[in-house]
Amino acid sequence: MRIQAACVESIGGPFIIRDLDLEGPGPGEVLVRIRAAGICHTDLSARQLWPRLPMVFGHEGAGTVEAVGAGVKNVGPGDNVCLSYRSCGTCDQCATGQTAYCSTGINALNASGTRPDGSTALSRDGAPVHGHFFSQSSFATYALAHERNCVKIGDLSPVLAAPLGCGVQTGAGTVLNVLRPEPGSVLAVFGAGSVGLSAAMAAVAVGCTVVAVDPAPARREAAQQLGATVIDPAAADVPAAIRDATDGGPHHALDTTGQSAVISQAIAALRQRGTLALVGIGKTAEFDVMTVMTKGLSLRGVIEGDAEPALFIPRLIELHQQGKLPLERIITEFPFTQIEAAAQASLAGEAIKPVLTFA
Known part of the structure; x- marks a missing residue:
């Protein structure tokens, strides 16, 4: 399918919105229409040194599930979700609830620029584009996530939900x-x-x-x-x-x-x-x-705050509903088309948590 995504095409370069092609969801994968995406310091730091370009970053996405791949059971089309980091679910750390320290997850599942098998679902004019950042690359109109990093959020605003996946959780x-x-x-x-x-x-x-x-x-x-x-x-x-x-x-x-x-x-x-x-x-x-x-x-x-997203993000939502986590006080909204301006506002300390919104 055809999407728009913010690409980094040179080390330390700006975010440039490009038309890309995105594959449909494979086994365990979830296609999400992105409604909002937070900009995190990790995105801005990574683009200064990321060697595999072009690359699509973004790891605080929130949106609506459009389609799911084979074997996905916990979310389905129409569910509103927050996207966080991915863990394997089977290693010794995951088995004891310490998914943030997944023995295989830090690089292979979150920071390689590809799927674990080395493939990428993104391309431009037939040429591969790196992505799968935190198993989402949510600086895009659509993102391909995984069942393990999707958390249902009910009717919570995606603008409030997006930062829960990393910054607020941490x-x-x-x-x-x-x-x-x-x-x-x-x-x-x-x-x-x-x-x-x-x-x-x-x-x-x-x-x-x-x-x-x-x-x-x-x-x-x-x-x-x-x-x-x-x-x-x-x-x-x-x-x-x-x-x-x-x-x-x-x-x-x-x-x-x-x-x-x-x-x-x-x-x-x-x-x-x-x-x-x-x-x-x-x-x-x-x-x-x-x-x-x-x-x-x-x-x-x-x-990641020693947090298991599926358990901790609902706790954060409850705190917000109780008035104890006033996220709206730290959020500044920017249209997706102004992603580079949002990034610069963050670097200048003018916007504490920039959140991109999608039409």
Whole structure:
């Protein structure tokens, strides 16, 4: 079938909308008409280095099932779905509910640019186009997903549902599934983008005090509106400011930046036996090991909020329905045709969670 998709055609290049051909769903696959798609920092980072081009990104899709392939049982035509990451469902990690750490899923199922067998369902004028990003590539009018990464959302707006598949799941999941803070405890969030603010919303929902650190005024304002105390890293000794604001330091911290200097600030700010969750993409970090040891700190890497989408996304929807996860406060809508403008607004800190909408 003929679709429109936003292609990246050179490393670090812009999103360019092209007419492509998309195969119908094979075994286990689900054809989804995309109604909304969130732009995540991972999409913007990946296009800076992705070697297999042209490529269609997008991994926070939401829409309506149009058709299903052989063997699909959990969703059918007409179902409204949110798309998340894919896992195999059979490895030791999946068998224990830790699908975010699927032994085969991280690359083969989500980040290879093809199906696991090396094929691609996308083409242009007969030439293959890479896709299947997080088993969806939802920067397109239609996407080919898999039964395992489709979650029914009922009548929830696709604009609100789209970010649940990754950014909101990561932030809120890190709080609710990993840190599990006690009511009255303190969480420091480093980086108040969509992941950080989702963590802040979840922490406030369970009765925590939140401190948010971010250099962008718009993001600090959004964090403040959500109930957080905010700190401008350019105007303060960040660890000291956090300790002063929290009567001795936070019990928990969450870093979304992946930056060594910021991770060091989080470690310095934490109180004794605190926990730091690392969710930001980064390569290396240097920090004071002695501080970690003498304060008895725990450092924990987290993927996708330790969440199993089929179970956790319904929980997020329930929190939103209860008014405890006000997603609309962080979302800015852009027409799909303005995808590059949306990406630039995200990079500039002007839009916290850009969500593309489709006519």
